[in-house]
Amino acid sequence: MSTDRDVTRIVRSWLEEGVSALPDRVLDTVLDQLPATPQRRAWWPARRLLDMNIPARLAVAAAAVFALAVIGAIAIPKGGGVGGSGPSPTVTPSPSPPPVAVPLGDLAPGATYFWDDPCCVGAGRISFTMPATGWFTFDPIFLGKGTRNPDHFDLYISPHLVGNLYTGGCHWRNTALDPPVGPTVDDLATALNAQAGPGASPPTDVDVGGHLGKKVELSIPANLDVSTCDSDGTFPIFGRWNAGSNGAAPWTYGNGQHNTVYIVDVDGSRQVIDTMYLPGTSAAERAEIDQIVASIHFEKRPASPSPSP
Amino acid sequence: MPDLVGCRKGGTGVDAELIGRAQHGDEEAFASLAVGAGDRLHAVAHRILRDTDLAEDATQQALLAIWRDLPQLRDPARFDAWSYRLLVRACYAEGRRARQWTPNLHILPADSPAGEDLSSVVDRDQLERGFRRLSIDHRAVVVLHHYLDLPLDEVADVVGVPVGTVRSRLHHAMRGLRAALEADARPAAREVAQ
Numbered sequence: 001m002s003t004d005r006d007v008t009r010i011v012r013s014w015l016e017e018g019v020s021a022l023p024d025r026v027l028d029t030v031l032d033q034l035p036a037t038p039q040r041r042a043w044w045p046a047r048r049l050l051d052m053n054i055p056a057r058l059a060v061a062a063a064a065v066f067a068l069a070v071i072g073a074i075a076i077p078k079g080g081g082v083g084g085s086g087p088s089p090t091v092t093p094s095p096s097p098p099p100v101a102v103p104l105g106d107l108a109p110g111a112t113y114f115w116d117d118p119c120c121v122g123a124g125r126i127s128f129t130m131p132a133t134g135w136f137t138f139d140p141i142f143l144g145k146g147t148r149n150p151d152h153f154d155l156y157i158s159p160h161l162v163g164n165l166y167t168g169g170c171h172w173r174n175t176a177l178d179p180p181v182g183p184t185v186d187d188l189a190t191a192l193n194a195q196a197g198p199g200a201s202p203p204t205d206v207d208v209g210g211h212l213g214k215k216v217e218l219s220i221p222a223n224l225d226v227s228t229c230d231s232d233g234t235f236p237i238f239g240r241w242n243a244g245s246n247g248a249a250p251w252t253y254g255n256g257q258h259n260t261v262y263i264v265d266v267d268g269s270r271q272v273i274d275t276m277y278l279p280g281t282s283a284a285e286r287a288e289i290d291q292i293v294a295s296i297h298f299e300k301r302p303a304s305p306s307p308s309p
Numbered sequence: 310m311p312d313l314v315g316c317r318k319g320g321t322g323v324d325a326e327l328i329g330r331a332q333h334g335d336e337e338a339f340a341s342l343a344v345g346a347g348d349r350l351h352a353v354a355h356r357i358l359r360d361t362d363l364a365e366d367a368t369q370q371a372l373l374a375i376w377r378d379l380p381q382l383r384d385p386a387r388f389d390a391w392s393y394r395l396l397v398r399a400c401y402a403e404g405r406r407a408r409q410w411t412p413n414l415h416i417l418p419a420d421s422p423a424g425e426d427l428s429s430v431v432d433r434d435q436l437e438r439g440f441r442r443l444s445i446d447h448r449a450v451v452v453l454h455h456y457l458d459l460p461l462d463e464v465a466d467v468v469g470v471p472v473g474t475v476r477s478r479l480h481h482a483m484r485g486l487r488a489a490l491e492a493d494a495r496p497a498a499r500e501v502a503q
Contacts, residue, residue: 007487008455014436015456019361020352026365027347030372034336037373039380105444119488142481153477235480251480 099127099299102140109133114299117141119244120159122269124300126209131291142251143292145285153253155277155285157292160249162188162272163242168195170229172239172248185263185270189214192261195240206262208273209296213264222256222279254278260289266298325385332380339379343372350396356452357400359441367403371396393457393467397449404445432490439489447482450475 099112107113107130116125120141134145144153164180165188166172181191189203196218203214220226220238229236232248238257243249250259256279263272273296275289330338350371355364374395382391440448446468453464454475461479465472 007483007490010432010490011436011451011483011486012455014433015356015452017433018352019355020348022347022351022368023365026351026369027343027372030343030369030376031336031340033373034339034376037377039332039334040377117488119491142484235476 102137102143105136107135107137107143109135112295115141115159120161122161122271123267124298126159126271126273127297127299128292129295131288131295135288145288153276154281155275155289156251157273157275157289158251160241160243160272160274162249162270163244165191165195165241166239166248168240170224170226170238172237173230175239176242183270185213185265188263188270188272189216192216192218192240192263206264208262208264208293209298211264211266211271211298213262216261216263218259218261220252220255220257224255226252226255226257250274250276262293271298328379328382328385328388331376332382339376343375346375346392347372350392353393353452353457354396354400354403356456357397357445357448358403359437359448363403367396367399370399370402374399390459390463390467393453394469397453397468400449401445435489436486439486442489443482443485447478447485450478451482451486454479 097112099114102113102115109130109132112127112129114125114127115121117140135143136145137143142156142158144156146154162181164176167175167177169175177191181187193200193203193216196216201217203216206213206215218240224238226238227236229238229252230248231237232239236252237248238250238252239248240259241249250257250261253276258277258279260275261272262275263270265271273293275293277286277289324341327338327342331342347368351364351368354367354371355361358364358367371392375392378395382388440451443451449468450464453459453467454461459467461475462472465475468475470478
């Protein structure tokens with residue numbers, strides 16, 4: 001298994017390969033086109049607002065207010081409140097189309113997808129249904145939603161196969177448990193709960209897709225600057241466990257991050273479903289995570305290759 | 310001695326006086342600038358798009374955009390970052406165009422470097438596949454950060470998104486590449502939709 005530094009080194013080395021020189025004919029084409037390509041001169045307003053007289057300023061302001069009102073009337077959906085994001089429109093799943101492998105990009109509300117990557121799924125495959133709009137993925141085993149920044153997860157759900165635990169926290173390097181955590185659901189739940197520290201709620205019983213297990217709640221202190229935490233080679237991580245080829249986990253998005261970790265036994269394989277939300281995530285958005293978990297089914301891996309969407 | 314700005318990896322050490330002349334429509338001055346910038350822009354486009362024809366088209370479009378918009382560049386010291394921004398936009402456009410007309414880009418032939426550093430040809434193939442699965446957004450941050458050595462705040466400036474977004478893109482892109490590298494160690498499961 002490669003370390004993160006190995007991967008970075010290999011990627012950097014690979015990027016150094018390949019062509020660099022621009023063929024002369026391309027440069028010649030560009031230079032030939034210059035006479036027919038007018039330059040855009042820097043544009044500055046002929047009259048700035050402060051230079052205008054009062055009636056002119058009022059006219060500009062009124063026009064701006066009118067334009068905003070028109071844009072607002074178009075942009076705000078009927079029934080939507082002012083300020084704050086309401087819950088995403090939920091959908092009723094249509095009668096069970098076959099699940100498809102998680103694609104990159106936007107995930108369709110109501111669609112049923114599956115994970116089967118052996119990196120993170122121990123037995124068969126895990127299918128689930130998306131409850132609402134706005135979920136997307138850069139990485140098929142990592143589904144998220146960014147409510148404030150469309151490219152940054154404020155909440156996510158991801159399957160994991162947990163190897164060992166760290167003693168946990170910001171400075172997790174070289175803190176793997178020795179002896180390692182035991183193989184059962186209870187072993188992992190107990191150790192994670194101990195990692196959460198005194199005052200943490202004990203693990204609770206759960207049923208995920210008909211499989212019994214435990215749920216553990218973990219929070220990063222709100223006053224901890226996670227940017228100071230040990231890096232996984234690229235980014236700081238508040239390290240709790242080692243997820244095999246995925247390295248240290250859970251992925252860390254900010255101070256006060258809350259993870260709810262589901263641990264279930266699936267035909268003798270310990271499966272973890274890690275979910276996360278950042279402070280400020282609405283109750284409606286958090287409920288969407290619960291809906292995804294509630295929709296999970298563990299299935300046998302089909303004999304033939306799975307279809308891509 | 311000319312006033313050189315932007316000297317470092319990925320920078321041309323461009324001549325501020327040359328930029329000033331090109332801003333005022335001096336085609337000879339722009340030709341000198343283009344000769345200096347063309348190779349580095351093409352190298353970046355080639356690494357983002359992974360296709361020779363698309364990379365040449367993107368570089369051509371970027372150079373024309375640089376000529377067209379050069380009068381609006383206020384600070385010559387920012388020429389390199391500004392030119393990368395125009396290049397990345399051109400790469401987006403070429404990437405979209407390629408998706409509209411072809412189901413897949415063809416894989417570049419592997420150029421074996423003189424000093425072999427990759428562990429194997431398998432690594433190269435896996436990386437190529439993994440990289441091609443990434444969106445242009447993700448490829449751009451990988452190339453700008455790991456090829457040009459731009460710090461994340463400068464990458465954010467070039468691609469026009471917050472630093473947190475760059476971090477997130479880089480995080481997921483590198484995870485995807487790592488998974489691609491390790492894919493040969495396990496049975497083929499499925500192909501992600503392109």
